[in-house]
Amino acid sequence: MVQFHAPTDTGQGKSPSQQQTTVLLVDDEPDFLSLAKSELEDQIEETKFITASSVRKAHFRLSELDISCIVSDYDMPAKSGLQFLEEVREDHPNLPFILFTAQGSENLASKAISAGVTDYLQKRDGGQFDILANRVINAVKQYQAEQTQKKLAETASRLRAVVNSTPDSIFIIDSAGAIVDVNEQAEKTLQYNHSELVGKPLSSVITSREINDSIPDVIGSRSRVRFEGHHTRRRGSKYPVEVRIKEIDHADTDQYIVIAQDITSQKKHKQTIDELNETAMALMQSRSKEEVAEITVQTAREELTIPFIGIWFQDDKHDVLTPVKQTGKAEETLGAQSEIPLEGAVADVWGEKEPCIFEGIQTPETRYPEDVSVEDEMLFPLGEFGMMIVSVTDSRLYREEDINLAKLLATNAQRALKQTDREEQVRAEKMFFDAAINTVEDLFFAIDENENLIRWNDQVSAVTGNEATYIGSPTLDDIFNSEDRGKITHGINEGFETGGSRVKATIQTVEGPQTFEFKSSKMDYPINDETYLITLGRNITPLEEKQAELRQKNERLDKFSRVVSHDLQSPINIASGNFGIVRDDISDEHARNAEAVENAHSRMENLVNDLLTLARQGQQAIEIESVSLDRLARKCWEIVDASDADLEVRSSENIQADPSQLQQLLENLMKNAVTHGGNDITVTIGTLEDGFYVEDNGSGIPGDKMDHIFDTGFTTSDSGSGIGLMIVSDIAENHSWGINVTESDSGGARFEFTESP
Known part of the structure; x- marks a missing residue:
């Protein structure tokens, strides 16, 4: 031990x-x-x-x-x-x-x-x-x-168990090379007992030129050494081993650990690899799976002297193995290959993807001729591609080494088939990529650092209409005029330096001059260690025309806002102010008429304010950010004129929204609740799994009115504008929120806003 x-x-x-x-x-x-x-x-x-x-x-x-x-x-x-x-x-x-x-x-x-x-x-x-x-x-x-x-x-204890379970021979030796201790595997392998090995020189069981030197000289200044030698058993037989010697790092000892690993199989494996090396290179250079099959069969016949061998490929559609190639001797003696159904023992081997030898296969049901004696059959799966089958007429002619050679040949064939399959996939992917870039409506370029077009799609020729003028590859000068050519060069340089760029340029298309926006991203291509700029060019002429139209609309809205805020607001203020002066002098007989006038003034004022809000909202682009629903709701409540009403916020979470538009939405719903529910109403705001809600405990919305509350001008209040809830609907639409209007638990109105799927 x-x-x-x-x-x-x-x-x-x-x-x-x-x-x-x-x-x-x-x-x-x-x-x-x-x-x-x-x-x-x-x-x-x-x-x-x-x-x-x-x-x-x-x-x-x-x-x-x-x-x-x-x-x-x-x-x-x-x-x-x-x-x-x-x-x-x-x-x-x-x-x-x-x-x-x-x-x-x-x-x-x-x-x-x-x-x-x-x-x-x-x-x-x-x-x-x-x-x-x-x-x-x-x-x-x-x-x-x-x-x-x-x-x-x-x-x-664990260390001892590990040492004794290893298949390697392990020795502890002193600086003179004498064995101090060994593991159980060394005793078993060398056919000595423990007491016979202790005290023996290491050189008596391991022969190598390095062992002839003293152990400290072998180690020298290195932490460990490794070399090849031979293990010598009690009866003198030898086998190759790899020897590793390392000094034991402990202050109280001057000893070394020696590990001898059997490398017989490695030597044999190396020999077979050397024998099949040239064939492996030829296999890897194959351009098709059929060529791989032909080289494999030829190698088996000429180099491994296997007369009866064939290759079958899998037919996915019919769940069978289809014959591809066999040796002439096999066809002459065993007959032409036939399809092999993937069932029974063949299916088991195919599923496990491990070589298998079937002994004594000759039966009346076999696919071989009755007058041919086939004793064994060796099946070598070729990954997911097919099977290599060796028919053995005399099992005495095949040693373990021959089977190993066949396994190596099958392994090399499988690797070649895999590479060939990958190459076919690459070719298919290239065709797919070409089809994909030719499908997009944008212009596509791949540009190198010298401003050469490496790849482009068919849309380039379709848009410019001058494919016939290209001699060889198109150039940027063929596509862009001299006025914009400098901007393109600047954008290319910026893209390579910073990783991306964006440039607007005009192209003379078949429909006349059109403005395109070119977005570029730098790409490092590992296959050839080159860097390219991938560029997409989108025609933004319709967008710019639409933006110009939108600017004109905004200008008209701006003028309208000024008219509303001055030319309409001022008369309303004058009318409301003067009526307030004479309100107390109106007799009870005309009190109802006075109330109607006040309501009309309030309705006009609300209408003007809501129209201004609607106009400004149409001019502003939304900017989404994280907003505290609790904080914003309480800020809105301070603006609402509801001294006796209550606000209850049941969430401290943030939601994603435009702060100003969300504030307008909450203010409109709060005012709507107070207007229709009275000053003693309670407004409750909280979050949902995918949104938020606003509800009250008022009288609710009548069922016959539910489908019309977002219509322009709809109101059930004498002083309402009929636009407030329409603004709420527009804000929700700007945020892509869905709105569900229902009844709260207390019978009031409940508005639920959720993210659209």
Whole structure:
């Protein structure tokens, strides 16, 4: 058994003195716990003290933390310190437990010792914490030392198990090269027992030129050495091994570890690889799967002298293997190949993708002629592509080496088929890419750093209409006029320098001059380590025309806003002001008429304000950001004239919205609720899984009015403008929100705004 020097740490990179020490203090008196914690922290460094005021809490701390020591009082409610000790010992038999109590007696001390207490200390005035600190330090040191030794013992045990389970021969030798210890595999392989090998020179069981030198000379200044040699068994037979020698890094020893690995199979594998190397290169240069099959069959016949071999490819549509190629000898003797259904044993081999040999296959149901004696059949799956099948008429002619050669040939054929398949996929992907870039309506360019067009789509010729003028590849000069050519060059340079660029330029198209926006992104192409600029050019002439039209509309809206704000607002203000002066002089007989006039003034004022809001909203682009629904709702409520109404916000979450438009939406809904529900109404705002809602506890919306509340001019109030809820609908549409109007739990109106799918 190999003996390894135990490591000097716990496997965590820390010595016992460096480990995190946590001490649990348990006492039902909080003041004493605080004092004890403070005193011990002053006297013991690098130690964390955790307190618990009951046994229940102490158990919780013990289950959650890695505790190194427990200091517990004796007299505590519910359970005593001794009862706590007995419970601790069930799961932690070795954990230090110090009973620190004001009650002291020989009987208590005896019980504590019987229960397995680590130490027992009475609470006394003066110096008690100095003594307790010393006891804690000693207990923790001893406990951590025991834990370290336990871990080291476990590590050594696992290490011995690993060493003895390895298939390699392992030796421990001294500086003179004498064997000190060996593993079980070395004894088994060399056919010696342990006592016969110990003391022998390493050179007696490993022959190599390097072993002739002294071990320190072999190692030299290197940390380890590796070389090839031969293992010599008791009876003198030899086999090749790879030898690795490393000095054991331990201050108390001058020994070395030697690992000898059997490389017989590796040598044989290398030989077969060398024999098939030229064929493998030819296979990898094949341009089609059929060519791979032909080279594979030819190699098997000429180099491996396998007379009866064939290649079948899978037919996905019919779930069969279809014949592709076989040797002439196979066709002459066994007949022409036929399809092989993927069923039975063949299906099993195909599914497992592992070579298999079927012995004694000759039966009346076989696909071979009755007058031909085929003893065995070797099936070699070629990945997902097909199968190589070798028919054996005399199993004595095939050794293990021949089967290995056939396996290697099949492996090389599979790799070649995979590469050929990838190349076919690349060609297909190239065709797909060409079709894809020719499908898009945008212009597509791939430009190198010398401003040469490497790739372009058919849209370039279709748009410019001058394909016939191109000689060879088109150039940027063929596409852009001299006025914009400088901007294009600047954009290309910017794209290569910063990773992207955006340029507007005019192209003379078949429909006349058109403005295009070209967006470019730099692409590093790993195949040839070159960098290109991928550019898409989109015709923005219709967009610019639409933007010009929109600017004209905005100008008209702006003029309208000025007219509304001045030419209409001023007369309304004058009318409302003068009517307010004479309002008190109107007799009761005409009070109803006066109220109608006031309502008309309010309606005109609301109408003007809402029209202004609608006009401004149409001029502004929305800017989405994270908005606090709670904060914005309370800000809106301050504007609403509802002194007796209440606002309740049931969410502190943020939503994504344009702040100004969301504020307008909330103000309109709040005003609508107060107008129709009265000043004592409660408005509630909260969030949904995919949006938010606004509801009230008013009288609700009549069922026959529900489908018309967002119509322009619709209102049930004498002073309403009929535009407020239409503005709410427009704002929701600007944000792509869906609106669901329903009844609240209290019977009022509820507006739900959710993100559209």
